[in-house]
Amino acid sequence: MAREASHDQVYRVISTAVDAAFYRTVYPDVAAAGVDPILHYDAEGWREGRDPAPWFSTRGYFAANPDVERADQNPLHHYLAAGRREGREIAASRHAVAYRAQRAQERVVPAWGFDPGRRPGPTLPGLSADILSSPASRAAVAAEFDAVFYLSLNSDVAEAGIDPLDHFLNLGWREGREPSADFSVADYLEMNPDVAQAGVNPLVHFALAGRAEGRSRKQNLGFRYQTLSKLQPVAERIARAKRAGEALSVDSPERLTAALSRSRSGLRDLHITLSHDDYSANVGGVQFCLQREGAGIAALGRDHLHLFPAVPWPTVRRAGQRAPMGALWNGERIGTFAGEAIAEALGQALAGVATGRRSLAIHSLLGHSSTEVLDILAAAEIEAGLFWLHDSASLCAGVHLMRNDVADCGAPPPQSPACSICIYGPYRQQQVAEHGRLFEALDLTVVAPSESALGFWGERTALRPSAAIVHPHAALAERGGAPQPANDAPLRVAFLGMPAAHKGWLAFRDVAQRFAGDPRYVFLHLATATDRGAPIEFHPVAVTQADPGAMRTALERLSVDVAVIWSLCRETFSFTAYETAAAGAMVLTNPDSGNVAAFVQSGSHGLVLPDEAALADLFATGEILELARARRSARLYDMIYSGLSADLLHEAPDA
Amino acid sequence: MKVLCYSSFTFSYLNRARALFTSVRRFHPDWELVALITDTPPEGFVFEPVNEPFDRVVYAQDLGIPDFQGWLFKHDVVEVCTAVKGPFIHQACQSGAEAVIYLDPDTALLSSLDPLVDWLGEHDVLLTPHLIDPNTDRAAILDNDLSASRTGIFNLGFVAVRTHGEGARFARWWNDRLLEFCYDDIPNGLFVDQRWCDHVPALFDKVKVIRDPGYNVASWNLSQRKVAIGKDGAITVNGSPLRFWHFTKLGPTGDTMTKKYAGQNYPVYEIWNWYKRQVTAFTDPAIPERYWAYDAFADGSKIEKAHRVLYRERADLQAAFPDPFSVEGGGYAAWLRAEGLRPA
Numbered sequence: 001m002a003r004e005a006s007h008d009q010v011y012r013v014i015s016t017a018v019d020a021a022f023y024r025t026v027y028p029d030v031a032a033a034g035v036d037p038i039l040h041y042d043a044e045g046w047r048e049g050r051d052p053a054p055w056f057s058t059r060g061y062f063a064a065n066p067d068v069e070r071a072d073q074n075p076l077h078h079y080l081a082a083g084r085r086e087g088r089e090i091a092a093s094r095h096a097v098a099y100r101a102q103r104a105q106e107r108v109v110p111a112w113g114f115d116p117g118r119r120p121g122p123t124l125p126g127l128s129a130d131i132l133s134s135p136a137s138r139a140a141v142a143a144e145f146d147a148v149f150y151l152s153l154n155s156d157v158a159e160a161g162i163d164p165l166d167h168f169l170n171l172g173w174r175e176g177r178e179p180s181a182d183f184s185v186a187d188y189l190e191m192n193p194d195v196a197q198a199g200v201n202p203l204v205h206f207a208l209a210g211r212a213e214g215r216s217r218k219q220n221l222g223f224r225y226q227t228l229s230k231l232q233p234v235a236e237r238i239a240r241a242k243r244a245g246e247a248l249s250v251d252s253p254e255r256l257t258a259a260l261s262r263s264r265s266g267l268r269d270l271h272i273t274l275s276h277d278d279y280s281a282n283v284g285g286v287q288f289c290l291q292r293e294g295a296g297i298a299a300l301g302r303d304h305l306h307l308f309p310a311v312p313w314p315t316v317r318r319a320g321q322r323a324p325m326g327a328l329w330n331g332e333r334i335g336t337f338a339g340e341a342i343a344e345a346l347g348q349a350l351a352g353v354a355t356g357r358r359s360l361a362i363h364s365l366l367g368h369s370s371t372e373v374l375d376i377l378a379a380a381e382i383e384a385g386l387f388w389l390h391d392s393a394s395l396c397a398g399v400h401l402m403r404n405d406v407a408d409c410g411a412p413p414p415q416s417p418a419c420s421i422c423i424y425g426p427y428r429q430q431q432v433a434e435h436g437r438l439f440e441a442l443d444l445t446v447v448a449p450s451e452s453a454l455g456f457w458g459e460r461t462a463l464r465p466s467a468a469i470v471h472p473h474a475a476l477a478e479r480g481g482a483p484q485p486a487n488d489a490p491l492r493v494a495f496l497g498m499p500a501a502h503k504g505w506l507a508f509r510d511v512a513q514r515f516a517g518d519p520r521y522v523f524l525h526l527a528t529a530t531d532r533g534a535p536i537e538f539h540p541v542a543v544t545q546a547d548p549g550a551m552r553t554a555l556e557r558l559s560v561d562v563a564v565i566w567s568l569c570r571e572t573f574s575f576t577a578y579e580t581a582a583a584g585a586m587v588l589t590n591p592d593s594g595n596v597a598a599f600v601q602s603g604s605h606g607l608v609l610p611d612e613a614a615l616a617d618l619f620a621t622g623e624i625l626e627l628a629r630a631r632r633s634a635r636l637y638d639m640i641y642s643g644l645s646a647d648l649l650h651e652a653p654d655a
Numbered sequence: 656m657k658v659l660c661y662s663s664f665t666f667s668y669l670n671r672a673r674a675l676f677t678s679v680r681r682f683h684p685d686w687e688l689v690a691l692i693t694d695t696p697p698e699g700f701v702f703e704p705v706n707e708p709f710d711r712v713v714y715a716q717d718l719g720i721p722d723f724q725g726w727l728f729k730h731d732v733v734e735v736c737t738a739v740k741g742p743f744i745h746q747a748c749q750s751g752a753e754a755v756i757y758l759d760p761d762t763a764l765l766s767s768l769d770p771l772v773d774w775l776g777e778h779d780v781l782l783t784p785h786l787i788d789p790n791t792d793r794a795a796i797l798d799n800d801l802s803a804s805r806t807g808i809f810n811l812g813f814v815a816v817r818t819h820g821e822g823a824r825f826a827r828w829w830n831d832r833l834l835e836f837c838y839d840d841i842p843n844g845l846f847v848d849q850r851w852c853d854h855v856p857a858l859f860d861k862v863k864v865i866r867d868p869g870y871n872v873a874s875w876n877l878s879q880r881k882v883a884i885g886k887d888g889a890i891t892v893n894g895s896p897l898r899f900w901h902f903t904k905l906g907p908t909g910d911t912m913t914k915k916y917a918g919q920n921y922p923v924y925e926i927w928n929w930y931k932r933q934v935t936a937f938t939d940p941a942i943p944e945r946y947w948a949y950d951a952f953a954d955g956s957k958i959e960k961a962h963r964v965l966y967r968e969r970a971d972l973q974a975a976f977p978d979p980f981s982v983e984g985g986g987y988a989a990w991l992r993a994e995g996l997r998p999a
Contacts, residue, residue, distance in 0.1 A: 191911065214794055222919035228928055403884065404925045416888020417765050417897065421929035 010042055010077045016199030017080055017174055019053035025102075026051070026095040042074055051093035052076045054100060055175040060091030080199075085190060092175075100160065140207040141165070146180035148517040152535045153177070169201060179203045181513050184218035191219060222612075223506030224406040231405055234397065234423050237314040238321075241367075244311040245323040251335035253345040256327065259334035260305075260349040267349060268356035269302040270380055271645070274373065275363035277308050278326055278333065283528055283542060284498070285575050286363060286390050289473055289644050291545040293361065294331050296646020302357060305329055305346075307376070309367025310336045315397045315427055316434040317369040325372075339372045347379035360385025361645035362438070366393055370437040377442065384443035386645050387465065389453050389572050395460050397431040398424030400502050400569035408569055408592035411460040432462070439463045447648065449473050452598035453572035471648060473573050475640045482584035482634035485559050491628050494524040494560040494585070496541075496551060496576040499531040504566025504590075507612050509534045511564070515619050526554050543575070548641060551576065555583030556636070561628045562586050562606070566615070570594030581605045584634030586627045588615065656772050658686045659752035661713075661743060663736045664760040665694040666702075667946045671760040671905070673937035674930065676708040678764040678899075687752065689713055691743050693727070693735050695948040700941040718742045720834065724978040728987075729967035731960055732947050734838055737811070737847040741833030745826045748818040755826075759812035761905065762871070763930060765890055765897045770867075771815055778863035779821035782809040782855060783871040788879035795878040795916070802875065805841055807849025809864075812901045813871050814852075821861045828858070838967075868893040873901035874909060877916035877923065884922045902930045952988040953980050962991060 015038050023037035024030055027050055030040050037045075041052045049059050056076055062069035065088055068078045079090060093099075142165055150164040151157060154177055157167045168177060173185050188202035189195060192215060195205045206217060219225075260267065279290035290306070297304045306328040309317075317323060325339045337345070360382045365373070377383070393399040395411045403409035403422045412418050419425040438444065446465040448454035449472050458468065493512075499505040509531075512523035516535035523536045530538040541554045555563070563580040565587050571577075571594040578599070580587050587606030589596045600606045606627070609615050618624040625631070660679055664672050676688050688708070693715035696702040704712045715735070716723050720742060727735055740757055747755045754775045756768070774781055785803040790796045816822035832851050844850055856862050865871075868880050869892045880892050890897040903909060910927075917923035951957050966972050966979055972987065973979075979987035 191915070219914055220918065221914055221924075222921060224921040225914075225919070225924055228921065228924045231928060233932060404928065406921055406925065407884070408886070409884075409888070410886030412886060412888025417890040418884050418888040420765070421890070421925055423932075 007042065010074055011038060013080050013199060014038060014042060014052065014074065014076050017053060017056070017076060019171070022054055022093075022095075022099055023050070023052060026093075026099060041076070046074050046076065051095060053171075053174065054093050054096035055090070055171065057091040057093045061088075064089045064091070084186070100156075137204070137208055138165075141169070141204050144180065144183065144203055144207045146182075146517075149180050149535075150177070152516050169204070173201050173203065181516065182217050187219040188215075188217070191216065223501065223510060226506065227406050227501050228404060231423060234314060234427050241309075241311055241313045241323070242321070245309075245313075248310055248324050248336060250324050250338050253337060253341040255335050256337055256342065256345040257349055259327075259329045259332075260346070262329070264298070264301055264303050264330060265356065267303060267353045269300075269358065270350075270356075270382075271297045271300075271302045271304045271359045271361070271649070272377070272380060272382065272385075273304065273306045273361045273363060273645070274365065274368055275306070275308050276366040277312065278328065279306065279308075280328060280331060280333065283544070285473075285573065288543060288545065288548070288575070289390070290363060292473075292641055293644040293646050294328075295545070296643035297649075298330065300646060300649065302359070303330060307342065307368070311367075313367030316365045316393070316431050317367060318430060318434070319369060319371055321369065323367060325367075339369065340375070343372065343375035343379045346376060350380060355381050357649075358382050359645070359649050360442075361388060362386070362444075363388045363390055364393060365435060365438070366399065370434045373438060374441055382442075384466075385445070386648060387439075387444045387446050388644075389446060389448040389457055391572065392457070392570065393431065394435040394463060395432065395457070396424055397427035398422065402502050402569050405502065406568070435463060439465065445469065447471050447645075449573035450595040450598060452595045453570070456570065456594070469648075471642060471644070473642050473644070474575065474578050475642075476578060476582055476637040477640055479636040479638050482556070482629060482636050484633075485628075485630050487630045489559075489628075489630065490520055490522045491562065491625055492522050492524060492558065492560045493562045493564060493624075494526055494555065494558070495536070495564055496526050496555075496579065498527060499525065499529075502567065502569045504564065504568055504593075505531065507566045507568075507615065508564045509536070510612070511616060511619055512536050514616060518619075520622060520625065521619065524558060524560065526551060526558070526560075549639065551579040552582045552639065555580060555585055559629065560585045562588055562624065564588045564615070565593065565596050566590055566612075567593040567596055571596050574599065577605070578639060582637040582639050584629065584636050588618075588624075590615075656775065657751065657753045658683070658756060658772065659689060659747050659750060659754070660686045660756045660758060661689040661691050661747070662758050662760045663691040663693070663740050663743070665692065665732060665736060665947050666697055666700070666942050667944065668760045669942060670934045670938040671902075673708055674933040675758060675760055675763050677933075677937075679758070680708055682764055682767040686756075687711065689743075689747075691715065691739055693732075693739055693949070694946075697942055697946050697948070700939060713743065715739045718746065722977060724980055725966075725973055725976070726834070727949060728958075728979040729963055730837065731839070731963060732950070734847055735949075738833045738837035740811075740848060741826075741830040741837070744814075744816065745830035748816070748823045748826045750818075752818055754815060754817055754822075756815040757811075757813065758899070759901065761902045762812055762899050763902065763933070764899045765926070766869075768898055770898075771865075771870075774863055774865075775815060775817055777861075779817040779819075779861040780825050780855060780859055781813075781815040781863050781865055782852060783813045783865045784808055785810050785873075785875050786879070787866045787868060787876070790878055792878065798912070798915075799875045799878060806846040807851075807853055809849065809852045809855070810871055810873070810875075810901065811848045811852060812873075812903075813899070821859045825855065825859050867895050867898075869895040869898040871899060871901050872897065873903050874912040874916060875903075877913065877920075881920055882917075882922040882926070884925070890922065890926070897926075900926060900930070902927070905931070905934065949980070952982055952986070954982045954988065956988060962987075962996065965996075 018038045018041055020037040030037055046058050051058050058075050061075040061079060068075055145165050147164045150168060157164055168179050178184060183203060185202050195202055275290060279287040294304055308326050310324040310326040313323060323339060324336045325342060326336050327334050358380055391399045392401045401409050401411055403418055409418055414428050443466045446468040448470050451470050454468055454470050495505060495508040497503060512534050515521050525536045525538045526541045528542045539554060539558060541550050543550045563585050565577050566589060574596045577587050577596045587600050589600055589608055591597055591608055597608045600608050662672050662675055672690060679688060688710050690709045690712045692712060718739060720726050730738055744755055771781060786799060790800050816826055833848055836845055837847050838845050839847055872880055872892055883891050913923060913927060976987040982988050
């Protein structure tokens with residue numbers, strides 16, 4: 001560790017990473033003084049806020065890691081000796097862009113090899129400096145390097161016209177850039193502490209020594225390992241929500257009372273909805289549903305009060321866990337209120353008003369407390385309502401039923417070994433009990449957007465609804481045949497929506513990375529935002545109430561052949577599966593994806609594959625090419641959207 | 656069957672022992688759980704056994720080991736925590752229990768050990784081998800098979816005995832050997848208690864070698880064991896229910912070996928993550944990391960392994976300094992300094 005490292009040790013470690021040419025260029029005073037940049041950086045440079053290499057910002061590291069700054073440690077040494085293994089963030093030097101641009105313009109590519117002015121670092125057995133600099137070794141390293149892969153992931157290198165191998169050998173590996181899909185710099189250094197200690201470029205080590213010694217190119221632990229390594233305990237998530245809630249200022253109940261006076265029905269007819277967020281401010285399937293429901297309620301002439309936790313909350317709140325609640329009144333955000341103040345203000349506003357048609361739809365209880373909800377409903381004299389199954393929050397605090405966020409658990413018995421090792425296990429009973437209090441106190445009809453969702457819930461729940469119905473969010477209506485693209489075009493494979501692990505983004509990214517540069521395929525991401533660092537074309541698409549068909553039209557416009565809808569959790573509906581089919585594209589999914597798999601199996605909408613290995617095989621063998629639009633006659637459909645609860649209130653008796 | 660289950664540790668492993676005993680109590684609330692501790696509580700830490708997830712504490716100094724201070728000094732922390740397992744199991748055979756089970760503090764139960772109790776109806780000694788399937792990959796052979804050849808065929812993170820017959824005879828023999836030869840001295844054929852147990856199938860009858868993959872799962876046998884978690888909530892290893900895991904080397908070394916052999920078998924990481932959360936939850940910040948009361952001479956200077964080895968090899972030093980920790984009149988520490996051996 002750095003705190004006890006001698007200057008010699010520090011020198012040895014940082015000498016592999018200080019970019020002398022960069023240092024001399026951006027700090028002419030150092031060049032003029034003729035001092036060794038490594039010694040200068042270690043002795044005073046870092047204290048003066050100078051950067052040792054284009055990829056490392058001294059001030060940036062301190063800003064991200066105040067403990068290192070407090071400990072008065074050389075930040076580059078800390079990062080190389082410990083920080084990178086601890087997953088600490090680094091930022092590029094503020095001089096990097098200008099420096100690289102200048103070098104690129106001058107077509108200066110630093111020679112590969114040890115700077116002769118430097119003291120040699122420790123050498124590993126069979127890996128002397130002589131061997132490292134010979135043309136034969138460069139050829140051996142080049143054989144392990146995938147230039148096409150490197151350039152496809154690093155457009156800055158391609159644009160600068162630098163030889164990709166030179167770039168990797170001199171800078172890229174220190175910046176965490178990978179030399180091929182089969183080799184991981186970080187994994188190699190972690191698995192081989194001797195290589196990390198020696199500061200040798202890991203790919204060079206592997207090509208010249210490691211391969212013969214039986215060392216592996218990468219750990220290949222799979223994306224689920226990555227998810228698990230970042231898994232946050234539920235207690236921490238709740239504590240964070242609590243802190244965020246406490247930091248929020250709360251409006252006075254009078255503001256709520258004032259807002260309620262601007263009424264559609266004189267407060268006679270009132271629809272209350274509960275969900276996990278502000279559907280008017282966020283984008284997503286449930287939010288879109290609530291926008292549709294809100295419009296339907298307006299058309300019915302009822303007032304509409306929507307309540308949600310003002311900060312995202314990971315579970316149903318226990319009694320005593322206080323949090324500020326946001327409120328929308330007839331679609332407008334009217335403020336943030338203390339949870340317990342809402343019932344009182346509502347009760348006062350409704351006092352003396354004749355009770356008309358009053359209704360309730362619970363879309364999510366996350367962030368709500370059963371006590372507060374029951375008080376609010378009592379104030380509004382509501383005793384019955386709809387309970388929507390958008391997710392599995394009524395079965396477990398892990399609302400997606402993703403055990404430890406990596407695999408569908410199937411909601412096994414709470415005492416099972418699986419629940420005992422799951423981060424959500426200790427919260428499950430409480431979560432179900434909070435739902436139970438509402439099911440006991442109210443007359444609730446469960447509404448599922450699919451047969452598959454209702455069937456599964458019915459098998460796993462002990463909650464007793466008064467009725468259960470299926471009401472899909474959308475249906476397909478045939479529109480005609482799709483135009484056929486050219487036969488020889490590469491297969492266009494897309495991921496739709498939020499790039500989240502539980503939605504299957506990491507499985508898709510793995511495939512895209514593995515087949516980057518394969519002329520048979522093009523990978524696309526259609527969403528409001530993407531996750532950089534993968535060879536995937538990003539196309540911004542936002543589905544809103546104003547443009548509900550945005551995804552379908554984008555799929556058609558981009559001539560997407562196949563969408564990988566690899567949800568790791570049970571989808572209760574899946575707009576993206578419907579949108580894919582509507583646009584004439586095919587769905588690839590797995591058996592745990594709930595209604596995605598059910599939808600695919602209900603028609604000829606795609607394939608349900610057993611696992612990620614089967615998905616990769618399909619691309620490797622090229623069998624996936626059979627799903628190209630050019631090889632089948634794709635049909636197009638319109639999507640007919642439901643009005644959710646608004647559709648069901650016609651039939652429901654008035655409360 | 657009346658079962659006594661014990662574990663041997665120092666206060667720096669109390670967090671792991673708490674995780675172990677909590678898991679044992681969950682599945683076997685009727686077992687008597689005993690903490691065998693070779694240590695004294697650190698200053699500032701209030702040890703209240705009544706609030707711990709075990710029924711009883713036995714301190715090593717109360718086992719009646721002759722010349723306890725001198726005997727203890729001959730061992731490092733791992734050696735002595737292993738050595739005391741022998742005297743305890745021997746004495747436990749006369750305690751009224753019908754079976755005694757030892758579990759290392761860094762093990763934890765994931766389901767019931769009832770099948771073990773059934774086996775003890777027929778067998779007097781149960782042992783779990785490090786490996787139950789040979790490796791075929793060269794790196795795995797180097798890491799695992801050859802390691803087991805050096806350190807012992809059986810992993811002594813677990814042993815179960817009946818308190819009569821061959822079980823009692825084994826306990827007596829183990830007691831005798833461990834009191835005298837429980838050192839980490841692989842060149843001389845010793846690896847604490849483990850190499851001794853290579854002899855067990857030859858020396859005793861009614862020994863069962865457990866070849867069920869659900870027992871004593873650890874990084875050294877993951878290369879041949881695949882963990883699965885079913886939608887029914889069961890955790891299985893090569894199809895058998897997972898009984899207990901040996902979380903050896905909690906930290907970077909354990910992580911590296913686990914990753915090397917678990918690969919993409921992600922339930923392994925789920926189980927490790929759970930264990931790490933348990934240990935974190937059971938950690939008392941009042942216990943300094945790597946604390947051990949017997950780590951220093953009475954004047955506070957640290958005892959090096961070499962000081963212990965020298966003492967155990969020299970009968971004259973043992974005679975001259977029956978309590979080698981003591982610095983009264985200079986003691987062993989002063990002798991070491993006078994001889995040019997530098998205490999740390």
